[in-house]
Amino acid sequence: MYHLQRALKVPRSHPYKYIDPYYYPDEERRRSNCCTLMISHLVKAIIAILFFIGVIVLCLWLFFRPFPVDVYVEAAQLNKFEMFKTTPPYINYDLTTIISLQNPNGFIGIYYDWLEMDSFYEDARFDWTALSTFYQEPKNSTVLKADVAGGTYFWLRSKGVEDFSREENTTGVYSVNLWLYGDVRYRFKWVTTRKRQLSVKCPVKLSVTVPGMPAAAFNRTSCDIVKYWMKA
Structure with a gap:
């Protein structure tokens, strides 16, 4: 065509x-x-x-x-840890801990806006203490002391009561979980990030110190970051 x-x-x-x-x-x-x-x-x-x-x-x-903070338990001493099999169980305790927070970043500082150390035996919390808030320079380390002492009822399951009795009567070594909770922000020059929620688990094994006897040696323990997310 x-x-x-x-x-x-x-x-x-x-x-x-x-x-x-x-x-x-x-x-x-x-x-x-x-x-x-x-x-x-x-x-x-x-x-x-x-x-x-x-x-x-x-x-x-x-x-x-920014890299997450590194947390270590530098020292821990259990001066008293005895439980009464009531309903719920009642516990007397005296725990001294020293933790270190290390900033691994070379150019970024960290604001610790809120810090709290909770003490657990298995899945039951028996005490907590607030820690100081501060600003940490890059490549810096800060040591904090966290002591808890007293007596309280706590909601420990029957299996936990059995585990406590077995450890008390046989090994004399107790598995205590220290949880560090906090809100952190990063700062680079004049820029500051939003808050991140920090949750760190520090499992330690401790024996009760006998009066008049030297305390058992404690090995420096590294903690695990369980949750680390941006807050809404």
């Missing part, structure tokens, strides 16, 4: 001049090619700039990303 149309010659006296739909003057063809080339170069430039920015952001994040 196309070739047939081109073969037909339109008379000069015809009011409408035949225009080939597949024919473009050279000037229009060059203009079209130029526009296409400019758009192609523009798209390539935008992609290259975005890729370059992404590489820079990734490098900055890898270099300046």
